[in-house]
Amino acid sequence: MPRSTHQFTPKVITANALLEGDVVYLTERDCWTRDLREAALLTDEADAELRLLQAEAQTGVVVGAYLAEMAAGTHGPEPVHFRERFRRNGPSNYLHGKQERI
Amino acid sequence: MYAYSEFDKSFLASRNAQFRAQVERRIAGHLSEDEFKPLRLMNGVYLQLHAYMLRVAIPYGTLNSAQMEMLARLAEKYDKGYGHFTTRQNIQYNWPELRDIPDMLDDLERVNMHAIQTSGNTIRNVTADHFAGAAADEIADTRPVAELIRQWSTDHPEFQFLPRKFKVAVTGSPNDRAVTRAHDIGLRMVERDGTAGFEVIIGGGLGRTPMLGKVIADFVPREDLLPYLEAIVSVYNLLGRRDNKYKARIKITVHENGLEKIRALVEERFGAIKARFSGIDQQILKSIEASFAPPAFKKSDTAIFEESRAKDPVFRSWADTNLHPHKAEGYSIVTVSLKAHGATPGDASGAQMRVLADIAKRFGHDELRISHEQNVILPHVHQSHLPDVHGILKRHGLASANIGLISDIIACPGMDYCALATARSIPIAQQIATRFDDLKLEHDIGALKIKISGCINACGHHHVAHIGILGLDRAGQESYQITLGGDHTETAAIGERAGPGFSSAQIIPAIERLIAAYLEMRLSEDETFIQSYRRLGMAPFKAALYPEKAQENAA
Numbered sequence: 001m002p003r004s005t006h007q008f009t010p011k012v013i014t015a016n017a018l019l020e021g022d023v024v025y026l027t028e029r030d031c032w033t034r035d036l037r038e039a040a041l042l043t044d045e046a047d048a049e050l051r052l053l054q055a056e057a058q059t060g061v062v063v064g065a066y067l068a069e070m071a072a073g074t075h076g077p078e079p080v081h082f083r084e085r086f087r088r089n090g091p092s093n094y095l096h097g098k099q100e101r102i
Numbered sequence: 103m104y105a106y107s108e109f110d111k112s113f114l115a116s117r118n119a120q121f122r123a124q125v126e127r128r129i130a131g132h133l134s135e136d137e138f139k140p141l142r143l144m145n146g147v148y149l150q151l152h153a154y155m156l157r158v159a160i161p162y163g164t165l166n167s168a169q170m171e172m173l174a175r176l177a178e179k180y181d182k183g184y185g186h187f188t189t190r191q192n193i194q195y196n197w198p199e200l201r202d203i204p205d206m207l208d209d210l211e212r213v214n215m216h217a218i219q220t221s222g223n224t225i226r227n228v229t230a231d232h233f234a235g236a237a238a239d240e241i242a243d244t245r246p247v248a249e250l251i252r253q254w255s256t257d258h259p260e261f262q263f264l265p266r267k268f269k270v271a272v273t274g275s276p277n278d279r280a281v282t283r284a285h286d287i288g289l290r291m292v293e294r295d296g297t298a299g300f301e302v303i304i305g306g307g308l309g310r311t312p313m314l315g316k317v318i319a320d321f322v323p324r325e326d327l328l329p330y331l332e333a334i335v336s337v338y339n340l341l342g343r344r345d346n347k348y349k350a351r352i353k354i355t356v357h358e359n360g361l362e363k364i365r366a367l368v369e370e371r372f373g374a375i376k377a378r379f380s381g382i383d384q385q386i387l388k389s390i391e392a393s394f395a396p397p398a399f400k401k402s403d404t405a406i407f408e409e410s411r412a413k414d415p416v417f418r419s420w421a422d423t424n425l426h427p428h429k430a431e432g433y434s435i436v437t438v439s440l441k442a443h444g445a446t447p448g449d450a451s452g453a454q455m456r457v458l459a460d461i462a463k464r465f466g467h468d469e470l471r472i473s474h475e476q477n478v479i480l481p482h483v484h485q486s487h488l489p490d491v492h493g494i495l496k497r498h499g500l501a502s503a504n505i506g507l508i509s510d511i512i513a514c515p516g517m518d519y520c521a522l523a524t525a526r527s528i529p530i531a532q533q534i535a536t537r538f539d540d541l542k543l544e545h546d547i548g549a550l551k552i553k554i555s556g557c558i559n560a561c562g563h564h565h566v567a568h569i570g571i572l573g574l575d576r577a578g579q580e581s582y583q584i585t586l587g588g589d590h591t592e593t594a595a596i597g598e599r600a601g602p603g604f605s606s607a608q609i610i611p612a613i614e615r616l617i618a619a620y621l622e623m624r625l626s627e628d629e630t631f632i633q634s635y636r637r638l639g640m641a642p643f644k645a646a647l648y649p650e651k652a653q654e655n656a657a
Contacts, residue, residue, distance in 0.1 A: 019129065020199050021153035060131040063149055081578055083517060086526075087151055091518035093446045093528045096182050096197065097152045 008045040012036070012070050012077050013055045014087070015062035023087045023098065024062060025077075026055055032062060034098065036088045037076035042067075103166055103469070104249050104393045106214045113257070114211050117218065121145045122204035129201065144224075146217025147203055150521050156195045156203055157220040158210060162230035162248035162272070163191035163479075165470040167459035172213040174455035180206050185455070187440060187448040189474045189512055189563055190269070191229045192220055196519055218256060223264045225255035225335065231273045231280045232473035235394065236435050236481035238427040241291045241298055244274035246391040247327065250383065254328055261335055265342030266350035268335065269307075278592040281474060283315040284308050284566055286352045287334060292321060299323045304334060304364070305356030308560035312596045313353040316361050318368065326376065328383045333371035337364060397467035397482055399430040407485035417492050419545070420503040425488070428481075434488060436466075436480040437473070438495060439502040439510065443539040447513040447531050448476030457498045465491050474563075475512055477505065508543075508550045508617070509535035512563055516556025516573060517580075523556035525573025525580040526606075530554055533610050538617070547617060549630045551590065566590035568632045569616065570597045571609065582609040584616075586643055587635050598640060600647050612647055619646030 013026035024032040025039035030051070033039060042048040048067055055065040068084050070077035079085040090097020106114070121141070128138040142148075146157040158173070165173075173193055177185045180202045181195045188194055198206060210216055220227055228248045235243035251270060255261065261268070273280040274291040282288025288303035299321045306315025322330045338352045341359060349358075356364055411418045426435040438458060441447050450458070458478055462470045465487040471479035483491055495501040504510050511534060514520065516527030531554055538544050554571040555562030564570030570585035581603035588597030604612045617631075623642060624634045635643065645652035 016149055016153075019201060021149055023152060059134050063135050082580060083151075083575075086517055090152055091196075091528075092526060093449075093518055093532070094182070 008043070008048070009069055009080075010041050010043050010072060010077070011048055011067040012039040012041060013048070013052055013065055014039075014068045014084075015055065015065035018059075018061055018063055021063075026051065026065075030054070034101075036070075036079075039070075039077050041070055041072055041077045103164060104214075104245075104390055110214075111211075114216055114218075117145075117216075117257075118204065118207045118211055121207060125200060125204050140222070143221040144218065145203075145207065146220035147200075148221065148521070150196070150519050151517070152519070153197045154200055154203065155519070156198050156206060156217055157188075158193050158195070158215060158217045159220050159227040160191050160193060160215075160472050161252050162228055162234065162245050163232045163472045163474075164230075164234075164245060165472065166468050167463040167470070169213045169215055170455050170459035170462065170470050172209060172215070174452040174459065176206055176209060177455065178452040184449050184451045186446070186515060187450065187472050187476050187478070189476065189514070189561055190227055191232075191472045191474060192227055193472070194515070196515075221267075223266050223268075225258065225261055225264075225268045225270065228252050228255070229269070229271045229280055229285075229474060231275055231278075232471040232475075232479050233279060233426060233435055233481065234274055234471075235396065235469075236428055236433075237275055237277075238429045239277050240275040240429070241293055242274050243394055243396075244272045244289075244291055246387060246394050247289070247300075247324070248272045249390045249394075250328065250387050251331065253386070254331070254383070261339065264335070264339055265344050265355075266347070266352075268338075268352065270331075276592060278590075278594070279473075281563065281566060281590045281594070282306070283594040284312075284563070284590070285315065286338075287331065288315050289327075294321050297323070300327055302330065302334075305353040305361075307351050307353040308563060308565045309351070310348060310558040310560075311351075311353065312560065312565040313357065314594050314596065315353075316356065318361065318365050324387075325381075325384050326372075329376045329379045330368070330372055332375060333368045336371055336375075337367045341367070396430075397469070399433060399482070400484060401432060402484065402486055404432050404485040407488050410489040414489075416496075416501075416503075417489060420492055420501055421488065423503045423507065423545075424505045430482070432485055434483055434485055436483050436488070436491060437505045438478040438480065438500050439504055440477050440500075441504055441510050441535065442499055442502045443504075443509055443535045444532050445499075445535075446528050447511050450478070454498055454500055457494060457500065461491055461494055475510065477510070504544060506549050506551075507545065508538050508547050508552060510551075511535065512551075512553040512567070514555050514557075514562035516554070516562075520556060522559060523573070524558075524575040525556050525582065527554040527556040527562055527571075527573055530571060530573070530582065530606070530609060534613055537610055537614065543617070543621075546627075547621065547631070548627070549632075551588075551632075552613075553588075553590075563590060564588070565596045566594060567597060568635070569613065574603060576603060580606045582606065584612065584647065586640060587632070589632065600640065600644055601651075602648075615646045615649070616643055619643060 271285040303315035513531035517523035553567035585597030589595040
């Protein structure tokens with residue numbers, strides 16, 4: 001694959017869990033967590049691409065894995081885009097989804 | 103109401119058993135997601151932002167109390183206690199787990215309901231006037247024809263892989279409450295020489311390329327309707343583009359080929375297939391019609407209604423906004439608002455659904471409807487029961503007197519739930535409703551349709567709103583674009599874009615300026631927002647939305 005010349009920005013691998021449909025993130029130890037703070041923040045493009053391939057292969061566990069842009073925060077990765085903020089938190093009209101457990 | 107035949111029951115049971123096996127094979131790893139996705143979509147199962155979503159069809163928006171009770175049960179047993187009624191007369195459950203969905207479908211089967219063809223490139227749930235069978239202004243109840251279309255289109259072997267999804271809407275009234283000109287096929291019942299037939303409209307649709315439908319046939323006799331529909335869909339199936347998803351809807355087919363060419367092809371196809379229908383569809387229609395026989399309307403005194411209206415201002419306000427004339431003397435059509443100020447448009451809790459089912463049983467001839475405007479209708483309530491019905495609704499947060507007013511907003515789920523959305527819709531609807539409620543201006547403003555979509559696919563019908571709001575992603579921020587002058591009725595119109603978008607912090611003040619300008623400019627309290635807009639045009643409203651720009655121009 002040709003390496004692009006652009007600056008790679010940090011990302012996490014995220015997907016939805018097959019059974020619950022819940023948002024999940026890949027950790028350093030290549031297992032899935034429901035908590036973004038525990039996700040591995042990937043800063044190397046080649047590493048990110050490879051891990052995404054491995055994540056996509058886990059079709060019995062997750063659906064629709066992709067790389068989502070994040071910034072390093074004091075408590076782990078923080079979403080850059082509002083869509084990922086909603087995925088992390090849950091809907092804004094009820095305290096449902098992930099915010100039920102926070 | 104139509105009750106499933108033995109054929110329907112065995113078809114649905116085998117279909118549900120197939121889907122159960124497919125889910126099991128997916129969980130066991132024998133099916134990949136690529137293999138499973140088209141199968142789940144055929145059964146109304148989406149994967150959204152936070153969870154799976156099950157979309158259940160409510161054909162032509164009609165429910166009985168047992169069905170509504172089952173919807174409540176599903177909300178409580180498999181979801182988080184609520185369901186969301188949509189602009190396509192469906193209900194969506196936002197939180198089911200994959201393993202539970204086959205059980206949900208089995209539960210629905212017990213009350214003659216399913217989720218088939220609520221997704222995918224097929225003919226979707228047939229929608230209809232939510233006042234059908236009750237409205238004083240209709241020619242006839244269109245639900246038997248809608249049911250015939252449902253039976254014809256469900257699992258139709260030729261139409262399971264259309265170029266794109268296909269939506270049919272039916273109205274039996276000259277006052278179009280089914281937005282027929284924004285559908286792939288819109289059917290408007292009309293009379294010619296004393297017999298009822300249909301004006302057939304094709305190629306309407308909203309989304310990224312909004313278009314109003316065009317009349318392909320001004321009168322199709324009822325007995326020719328099904329072969330004529332089959333001819334249209336069959337021509338589209340061959341001619342519709344499959345190379346580009348965004349050019350695949352029939353509106354583009356009609357636009358690119360021209361109405362004349364499509365009409366000629368449809369007539370030719372119609373000639374070839376008509377004989378095959380052999381009248382069997384008309385026999386089926388006859389038996390369907392029998393199951394939609396009007397209820398036995400009673401004749402009794404309505405004095406208590408007038409008395410309550412005179413002495414209870416809260417009841418009067420509700421009666422003035424939420425009731426609609428019924429064809430039977432002494433009856434009213436009740437619209438129950440699912441738009442309490444600050445609530446999510448179209449959401450009902452399981453408890454509220456049960457209350458509505460109970461009211462339908464006790465006071466409403468066991469009938470309920472869901473409107474494309476995301477409210478619940480009690481189509482047949484005798485006026486003597488209205489004070490009781492209002493009292494019950496009030497106790498359950500269902501008595502908002504705001505039908506057709508500024509807070510009766512259509513809003514799609516937007517980015518709070520939907521994987522396709524580019525911005526949120528729900529919080530904008532909530533803020534508009536609470537803001538104008540605080541200002542106590544709602545009744546003064548009068549009739550107004552605000553409709554909000556969270557992406558260009560326009561599930562929130564923003565193009566046909568008096569004030570349309572479209573949520574977009576502009577450089578990583580939620581941005582809201584306003585369109586003005588749209589109309590969803592028989593005088594349908596696509597709204598015009600007012601100008602640059604507003605941030606989520608700016609959009610409510612922008613709507614406030616717009617409304618203030620209208621209140622200032624209207625000729626009298628009787629001139630509605632849309633009438634003022636038609637009289638004055640875009641310019642003064644644009645000046646209100648963009649005051650800095652207006653000042654620059656003046657300088």
